[in-house]
Amino acid sequence: MTQTVPTPAHLVRQRYRDPQPTEPAQWNEVLRVLHEHRSVRRYLADPVSDDTLRLLISAAQSAPTSSNLQVWSVVAVRDPRRKARLAALAGDQAHILQAPVLLVWTADFARLRQLADDHDAPLEGADYLESSYVGFIDAALAAQNAVVAAESLGLGTVYLGALRNHPENVAAELNLPAQVFAVFGLLVGHPDPAEDARVKPRLPQGAVLHHETYDLAVQRAHVAEYETRIAEFYAEQQLAHSWTERVLNRLGSVASLNGRHRLRASLENHGFRLK
Template identity: 40%
Template sequence: MSDAVNETLALLMNHRSIRAYHDTPVSQDQLASIVAAGQMASTSSNVQAYTVIAVTDPELKSKVAKLAGNQVYIEQCPVFLVWCADLYRLKKVTESHLGDTSYEDSTENFIVATVDATLAAQNAAIAAESLGLGIVYIGGVRNQIAEISELLGLPELVYPVFGMCIGYPNQETGLRPRLPMKAVLHMNGYSREQSVEEVKAYDTTTKQYLLERTNGQNDATWSQMMAKRLAEPTRLHMKEFLKGKGFIQK
C-alpha cells in the first residue's frame, strides 16, 4: 500500500454512519481503548474540557432514545456515548488557586470545551471503526437537552454536545458524497466565488445519489436540502439553556 493511501487513510475515507447493530456486546476493554484514543486528541492548553458518559443500561438507553427523537438505534446499540463539554471540573479544581475573578463562563471557554469534546469524540469514532465497530453521531440529544441533562445528572457548566451509538454493524450502507474539495480547500485566503460555484457540480452529484438511494422517490439537490433546513427553526432553546447552565456569560 502506497504512502498516498495507507491503512489509516483508507479507514477514514471509508467512514459511513451505521444505524443498525448486532446485539454483540462491546467489551469493557474495547470501550476503554476507544475512550483512551479519544483522550489523546488535541486539547486547548491541555484543559481537557470534556466528559463522556457511557450509557449501557437498557432502561436508561430507552429513556434517552425517546428524548432524542425516538431514535431506535440508540436502544439497539450496545453502548451509547454522550459527549459533554465540561467546564465544571475546571471550575472546581481551580477554585482554591484563584482570587475573586474567574472566566470559566466566558464565550471563549465555551468554544474551547465544545471543540475539545468534538476532537475527542472524532478520535474515539476512528478508534471504534478500527476495531470493526460502527458509529453514528446523534445531535438529537439536544432536542430535549434539559431533560437529558437532568436524566444524566449533568451539573452546571456541563452540556451534552452530541451522542454516539457504537456497535457491530448490522447493515451495509453506501458512502455519502461530500462537497468537492475546491469548495472547502482554499489556498492562501477565502475565495467567495470558488466556495459557491463548486456547489453547482455537487448539486448534480447529490441529486443522482438520492435518486439511486430512494429508488427515484427523492431528487432534491444539496442546496435545496440546506434551504429547507435553514427555513425550519431548530433547537432555538439552546441559547437560553446554555446561559442557564452558566455558559457564555462573558
Template identity: 50%
Template sequence: MTFATPVDGLVAARYGDSDDSAYPVPANETVALLYRHRSVRSFTDAPVDEHTVSTLIAAGQSAATSSNLQSWSVIEVRDPAHKDRIALLSGDQDFIRQAPVFLVFVADWARNRLIAERQEARTAGIDFMETTLVAFVDAALAAQNTVIAAESLGLGTVYVGAVRNHAEELSGVLELPPGAFPVVGLAVGHPDPTAPGGIKPRLPQDVVRHRERYTRPSEESVAKYDATLSAYYESQGEPRGWISTVLQRVRDRASLHGRDRMRDALGRRGLPSR
C-alpha cells in the same frame, strides 16, 4: 511520497467521481480508513465489551486538547431504559436504543471549576464564550478520535447532534452538574451487514479549499455536487439533494428542533458564554 495501500476507488467514492486518478494524493492505511468512513444506523445484537470501550475512550483522550485543560467528559450508557429516555429526548431515533453502547460527549467546566474552588481560586473566566467554545471543540475532537478508533476495530458509529434538542432535560437525565453541557452523542456497535450503506460524497475541494483568502463557491460546482449527492441518495432509497437539505435546515427557528434556545440553555446550565 507514495505508500502501497489498498485505496483504489475510495477517493473517487468520497467525491462521487468515477476516476481515482483525478486525486493523485499520498495514501496509507490511516488515510484509507478515513476515506471509508460512513454513518451506521443499524446494528447487530453483538455486544461491545468493557475493554473495547476503554480502548475507545483512551483514543478519545489522545486527541488534542486546548492548553491540556481536558475540558470534556463522556457518559457511557448501556441500560436499555436509560437509552430509551435519551432516545426520546434526541429525536426519538431508534438506533440509539439498538446500539449496545451510547456515548454522550460533554463540554465539562464543572470539573475544572471544582478544582479551582477547592483551591479557593476565582473562576470568572469560565463565564465567557471563548471558554465554552474551548470545551465544545475539545469534546468534538475527542469524539472524532473515538470514531476513528471504533472504525479501525470494525465497529460502526453515528453521531447524534439531537442530544442538544432538549439539552437541559437530557442534562437532568444524565445528572450533569452546572458547567457541564451535552455536545454530541455517539451510537457504537457492530454494523448490520444487511443494512444499506455507502461512502457519502462530499463537496468538491474547489468549494471548501481556499488559497490565501476566502472565495465564493461557483454555482456550477455546487450544482454539480447537488446532482452527485442526489444520485447517491437515490441509490440508498432516499431521494433528496444537498441544496434542499441546506435550505430546510436554515429556513427558520423550527428547523433547529429546539437548538435555537442554546444560548439561554447554556446560561442556565452554568455557562453564560458572554
C-alpha cells in the same frame, strides 16, 4: 468467495463520486479508515466490551486539547431503559435503542470549577464565550478520535446532534452538574450488514479548499457539480430531495432546529455565563 479490496483510488473516488479518480500520491491504513467512514444506523445486538470502550476513550484522550485544559467528559450509557428515555428526547431514533452503547460527550467545566474552589482561586476566564467554545471543540476533537478508533476495529458509529433538542432533560437524565453540558451523542456498535450503509459523497474540494484568500464566487460551479454527484447517492438510498433542498429545509426556519434555537438559554441555565 474472495472479497475485493478497494484500491486507494476507488476509496477517494467513492468519497467524491469523481468520474475520473486519480491514484493518491501517498496512502496508509489510517487514510483507508478515514475515507471509508459512513454513518451506521442499524446495529447488531453484540455488545461493545469494557476493554474496547477503554481503548476508544484512550484514543479520545490522545486528541489535541486547548492548553491541556481537557474540558470534556463522556458518559457511557448502556442501560436499555435510560437509552430509551434519551431516544425519546432525541426524536425517537430507533438506532439509539439498537446500539449497545451511547456515548454522550460533554463540555465539562465542573471539574475545573471544583479545582478552583478547592484552592480558593478565581476562575473568571471560564465565564466567557471563548471558554465555552473550547469545551465544545475539545469534546468534538476527542469524539472524532474515538470514531476513527472504533471504525479501525470494525465497529460502526453515528453522531447524535438531537440530544441538544432538550438539553435540560438530558442533563437531568445523566445527572449532569452545573457547567457540564451534553454537546452530542455518539452511538457505537457492530454494524448490521443488512443495512448496506454507503459512503456519502462530499462537496468537491474546489468548494471547500481556498488558497491564500477566500473566494465565494467560484463555489457555485462546484456546488452544481455536487448536486449531480450526490443525486446518485440519494437515488440509491431512495431519497427524493436534492442537497440544496435538504440544506434549505434544515436551516430555513426556527422550527427546523427542533428546539435547539434555545441553546444559549440552555447553556446559561446550566451555569455557562457566556460573557
